[in-house]
Amino acid sequence: MIKMIEDLIEPYYIDLEMKGLSKATVRGYISEISSFLSYLDKEKITPKFENVSGAVVAQYLDQLRSKGYANATIAKKANWLKYFFAYCVNKGVISSNPVKRRMIPKVIHITPEYLTDDEINALLKAADAETNPYRTRDKALILLMLNMVIRPREAVCLNWNDIDFANNTIMIIRKKTPGIKVVPMNEELKKALLDHREASLPKGQEALFQNKYGQRLQTVSVNRIMRETARKAGIEKKVSWFTLRRAPMWQRMKRESNPHDMQKFLINEHNTFITTAFNNLCLDGQEHIKENQEA
Secondary structure (H helix, E strand, O other): OOOEHHHHHHHHHHHHHHOOOOHHHHHHHHHHHHHHHHHHHHOOOOOEHHHOOHHHHHHHHHHHHHOOOOHHHHHHHHHHHHHHHHHHHHOOOOOOOOOOHHHOOOOOOOOOOOOOHHHHHHHHHHHHOOOOOOHHHHHHHHHHHHHHOOOHHHHHOOEHHHEEOOOOEEEEEEOOOOEEEEEEOOHHHHHHHHHHHHHOOOOOOOEOOEOOOOOEOOHHHHHHHHHHHHHHOOOOOOOOHHHHHOHHHHHHHOOOOOHHHHHHHHHHHHOOOOHHHHHHHHHHHHHHHHHHHHO
């Protein structure tokens, strides 16, 4: 019978990988268990499951607080421990989870920024107004980020053969959660990509987006392009790829009066769900719907 915590770390690691979580996420989960084990060692507590009570976990979280950790960090670490012990309960190693909900500090979230319709139009106009050779590249990149709910690393890895103009689809190789997803593209994005292909030099290049040296665009360049274009558009918000990623949520919210429909859309169609963004967009969206109804 398994008694020691470390005996379940490797099986838990394999279980996390089999769920398709990113390597970074898996490392975070495992590193938190290591931190907890270090705490037990420091407190001269034998790392056996029978020695880990709710009181021990509460003391561990209290010492994190005394070290100056923010509530958001403590909540994240507590949840990582909770997931591990839930796995242990599932495996029949322990009867109950020592990490209780009441132990996890509540976190006040800041409303995430997103672009309005006018700001999106201003951003695209600013990209169109560019006179440099990368005008078509930057506009196509911005439209891609607006429409695809795609990460910068996934965008810069795209090749021309990933674009199916005949069927209006783009094949995206997911990086955070490994896998391939084929997503539809609208006519505006298709036209921008065709314009970019027409202007792209040299002919026959593999990478969809290249820098001035003819090399594949770097991930860090994506946010730089977003920031510079937003500045030229007169947008005062801090614009990044994540700001653009929230735009599809806002666009859908304006058409959906039911928040549960919005939640279903985010989970099923985009395979991503950001609770904070969803909650705040619901509030903003409901105000928008209310204004339209009153008008």
